[in-house]
Amino acid sequence: MSRPSLREPASDPSPIFAALGDRTRLSLLLTLSDGQSRSIASLSADTQLTRQAITKHLHVLEDAGLVSSIRIGRESRFAYSPGSIADATSYLATVSAQWDEALSRLRSLVED
Amino acid sequence: MSRPSLREPASDPSPIFAALGDRTRLSLLLTLSDGQSRSIASLSADTQLTRQAITKHLHVLEDAGLVSSIRIGRESRFAYSPGSIADATSYLATVSAQWDEALSRLRSLVED
Numbered sequence: 001m002s003r004p005s006l007r008e009p010a011s012d013p014s015p016i017f018a019a020l021g022d023r024t025r026l027s028l029l030l031t032l033s034d035g036q037s038r039s040i041a042s043l044s045a046d047t048q049l050t051r052q053a054i055t056k057h058l059h060v061l062e063d064a065g066l067v068s069s070i071r072i073g074r075e076s077r078f079a080y081s082p083g084s085i086a087d088a089t090s091y092l093a094t095v096s097a098q099w100d101e102a103l104s105r106l107r108s109l110v111e112d
Numbered sequence: 113m114s115r116p117s118l119r120e121p122a123s124d125p126s127p128i129f130a131a132l133g134d135r136t137r138l139s140l141l142l143t144l145s146d147g148q149s150r151s152i153a154s155l156s157a158d159t160q161l162t163r164q165a166i167t168k169h170l171h172v173l174e175d176a177g178l179v180s181s182i183r184i185g186r187e188s189r190f191a192y193s194p195g196s197i198a199d200a201t202s203y204l205a206t207v208s209a210q211w212d213e214a215l216s217r218l219r220s221l222v223e224d
Contacts, residue, residue, distance in 0.1 A: 006139040006159050018133025023126045026203065027118040033207045035214025047118050082211055085204055091138065092201045095145045099194055102147025 013091045016084045019064035024049070025057050029066055029080065037070070037079035125203045128196045131176035136161070137169050141178055141192065149182070149191035 020026060031046075032038065040058065044051045058078050061067040065084035069076050132138060143158075144150065152170065156163045170190050173179040177196035181188050 006155075007142040008139050012135050012138075014133050014135045014138055017129045017138075020203075021126050021130025021133050023124050026124075026126055026129075027120050030119040030203075030207055030210070033210040033214070035211065035218065043118075080207075080211060082208070085207055085211075089201070089204045089208070091132075091142075092197055092204070095142055095192075095197055096194070096201070098142070098145040099147065099192060099197075102145070106147065 011087060013084075013087045016064045016066065016088045019060050019066055020088070022057070022060075024053075025061055028054075028057055029061060032067060032078060032080040035080065037077040039075050039077050041075075043078070123199060125196075125199045128176045128178065128200045131172050131178055132200070134169070134172075136165075137173055140166075140169055141173060144179060144190060144192040147192065149189040151187050151189050153187075155190070 020029070028043065031043075040051050040054050043049075043058075044054045047054070049057075058067060058069070062069055062078070065081060067078050068081040069078050071077075132141070140155065143155075152163050152166050155161075155170075156166045159166070161169075170179060170181070174181055174190070177193060179190050180193040181190050183189075
């Protein structure tokens with residue numbers, strides 16, 4: 001059996017990407033990134049989604065480190081958390097940089 | 113029923129993120145972003161994955177526009193395709209920019 005020689009990302013951002021793989025969650029995250037924390041009731045009132053559906057989506061985002069929650073009395077409020085987006089952006093930047101390098105090498109070859 | 117007022121992303125990059133939500137696919141994409149096209153046999157030889165598994169992952173990446181395939185004789189070769197990464201990066205940049213603005217507003221409030 002040959003040793004694996006695929007390039008591995010430094011960390012594993014795949015759970016972050018998986019959490020972003022849903023249109024409703026992308027909308028929730030974009031909404032929360034304005035820096036205001038929100039309750040499930042408020043997010044549910046802003047959409048046609050049930051509290052149950054909103055709760056499920058927020059927990060997926062929370063498990064991926066994309067939002068954080070704080071309990072005030074009997075109410076949970078959810079806020080944007082910037083760390084995971086940075087990890088996901090970092091992976092995409094590495095891929096793009098490697099591709100840009102490949103294009104530059106190709107251009108040099110053509111010009112030489 | 114209230115009108116939805118969540119912020120919607122301009123396009124819908126969620127299928128791209130879903131395709132990125134797997135560690136093996138992140139490795140395959142990082143490998144292919146060096147600009148070399150590769151056959152399934154070559155990618156399979158580089159890993160401990162069967163051709164069947166590699167094929168399945170490559171098709172998920174292809175459906176999301178992250179790789180393209182070209183058939184040369186009886187062999188399919190797969191290459192990195194940069195458009196979808198740009199769409200995914202654009203969503204993450206919008207979220208980060210909105211968050212940065214929120215932090216700036218907060219800083220101004222504290223300083224005033």
